[in-house]
Amino acid sequence: MTDTIESMTEMAAQGVEVGRAERQEIAHRLVDQARAEGVELIGPGGLLTGLTKTVLETALEEELSSHLGYDKHDPAGRNGENSRNGTRAKTVLTEIGPVTIEVPRDRDGTFDPVIVRKRQRRLGGVDQLVLSLTARGLTTGEVSAHLAEVYGAHVGKDQVSRITEAVVAELNEWQNRPLDPVYPVIFIDAIVVKVRDGQVTNKPFYVVIGVTTAGERDILGIWAGDGNEGAKYWLAVLTELKTRGVADVCIVVCDGLKGLPDAITTTWPLAAVQTCVIHLLRNTFRYAGRHDWDAMAKDLRPVYTAVNAAHAEQQLEVFADRWAGKYPAAVKLWRSAWTEFIPFLDYGACCEIACCAGPSVLVAGRMGRGQEVPSGAEGPADVVAGGHARVAA
Numbered sequence: 001m002t003d004t005i006e007s008m009t010e011m012a013a014q015g016v017e018v019g020r021a022e023r024q025e026i027a028h029r030l031v032d033q034a035r036a037e038g039v040e041l042i043g044p045g046g047l048l049t050g051l052t053k054t055v056l057e058t059a060l061e062e063e064l065s066s067h068l069g070y071d072k073h074d075p076a077g078r079n080g081e082n083s084r085n086g087t088r089a090k091t092v093l094t095e096i097g098p099v100t101i102e103v104p105r106d107r108d109g110t111f112d113p114v115i116v117r118k119r120q121r122r123l124g125g126v127d128q129l130v131l132s133l134t135a136r137g138l139t140t141g142e143v144s145a146h147l148a149e150v151y152g153a154h155v156g157k158d159q160v161s162r163i164t165e166a167v168v169a170e171l172n173e174w175q176n177r178p179l180d181p182v183y184p185v186i187f188i189d190a191i192v193v194k195v196r197d198g199q200v201t202n203k204p205f206y207v208v209i210g211v212t213t214a215g216e217r218d219i220l221g222i223w224a225g226d227g228n229e230g231a232k233y234w235l236a237v238l239t240e241l242k243t244r245g246v247a248d249v250c251i252v253v254c255d256g257l258k259g260l261p262d263a264i265t266t267t268w269p270l271a272a273v274q275t276c277v278i279h280l281l282r283n284t285f286r287y288a289g290r291h292d293w294d295a296m297a298k299d300l301r302p303v304y305t306a307v308n309a310a311h312a313e314q315q316l317e318v319f320a321d322r323w324a325g326k327y328p329a330a331v332k333l334w335r336s337a338w339t340e341f342i343p344f345l346d347y348g349a350c351c352e353i354a355c356c357a358g359p360s361v362l363v364a365g366r367m368g369r370g371q372e373v374p375s376g377a378e379g380p381a382d383v384v385a386g387g388h389a390r391v392a393a
Contacts, residue, residue: 056092056101056116063113064104082108092116175221181247183210183220188234188254189276190225206237210249220246231259238267251344255279256337275340277304280333287330288323296323296330303334309342 065071068082087102105111112118187209195203204225210218223237234257252264253274261273281300285293299319306312316334324331334341 052099053101056099060101060104060113060116064106064111067111068106082106082110090116092121176244179220179241179245180210180212181245182213183246183249184213185251185253186210186220186249187276188237188252206233208237208241210246231257231263234260235263235266238263242267256283256340261340272343273340274343275337277341280337280341284330284333287333288327292327296327299323304341306345309345312342312345313338 061072064084068084072084083106085105085107087104089100090103091098091100093099101116103113103116188207190204190206192202192204194200206223206225208220208222210220212218220241221237225233246268249268249271251272251274252268253276254260254264255276256279264271264273281297284296284300288296296319299322302315303312303319306315316338319334320331
């Protein structure tokens with residue numbers, strides 16, 4: 001079995017391409033040999049452990065050859081300069097359990113491997129596993145016990161804490177990073193996530209996603225809340241964004257939370273407040289019977305796909321003529337939100353904006369969903385240029 005593993009590893013190291021059929025044949029041969037020799041597939045001394053050991057050691061040998069400038073057993077290494085100096089045993093924790101490998105050394109001590117770095121005891125997959133278990137609500141003790149039971153690996157509770165604390169430090173750095181001075185569009189909304197804090201509870205997280213001047217989406221920040229999503233809280237969030245460098249926003253897409261438009265214009269006086277169409281549709285259906293949802297959705301589509309505000313108002317009147325008698329509250333909802341609904345219609349057929357509830361965000365051009373708006377197009381390009389001009393002023 002060892003010969004099969006080594007021959008397969010040598011083929012990979014020499015750059016020999018192995019097809020799918022050849023890989024399957026090698027895999028069958030390895031499994032058959034493991035069964036014949038009574039070797040388990042997983043666990044200490046298992047097939048996967050041996051394969052991982054061979055692959056890591058081969059990769060380390062290739063790294064050392066590149067560092068020294070000659071291959072193992074090459075006479076070029078007898079010139080009296082830096083050369084190989086044996087190996088040292090090292091146990092690393094992998095996703096399949098602990099694996100003991102022989103790490104090659106050089107005489108000058110200048111070899112610094114990349115695949116398994118000096119003083120590294122865990123490969124990257126283990127850290128991801130710890131974070132995944134922690135994110136699912138397991139305590140440090142439960143994570144440690146799980147790794148010991150399933151993988152036969154000892155990861156102390158203090159090690160689990162160090163892994164998660166390192167991520168927390170990176171998250172804090174990301175949360176406070178500087179931002180661009182202008183965003184043509186930002187979306188703000190809250191999502192509810194189940195969080196274990198002694199017991200499992202629903203907790204809101206406030207998310208701000210921006211569209212950069214290059215047409216790329218960027219999560220500007222995520223804030224954990226206490227359940228009181230109010231305009232005052234959002235004002236604090238938007239003020240933080242401005243402190244981090246966001247001098248101007250052209251369009252802010254949000255739901256119909258009372259007082260939120262005032263919080264937005266307090267932070268960025270020239271920003272246009274755009275009501276999220278998805279939120280508006282959802283709130284409309286709350287005033288209607290379920291059997292009428294499809295028909296109402298069909299009648300509302302010409303309103304939010306109109307080419308301009310005047311056309312949209314005409315379509316709203318058509319909608320009102322049909323439904324005001326049966327669902328007057330639904331029509332009143334659209335009339336009261338009209339000022340915040342129509343801003344995106346000012347930019348012509350090249351701009352269509354919608355914000356889905358939760359983390360999903362859609363920014364699509366009517367010229368083709370998902371396409372970037374050309375820099376010379378009327379609408380978003382003018383918005384971006386106007387934003388830069390406002391910052392410059």
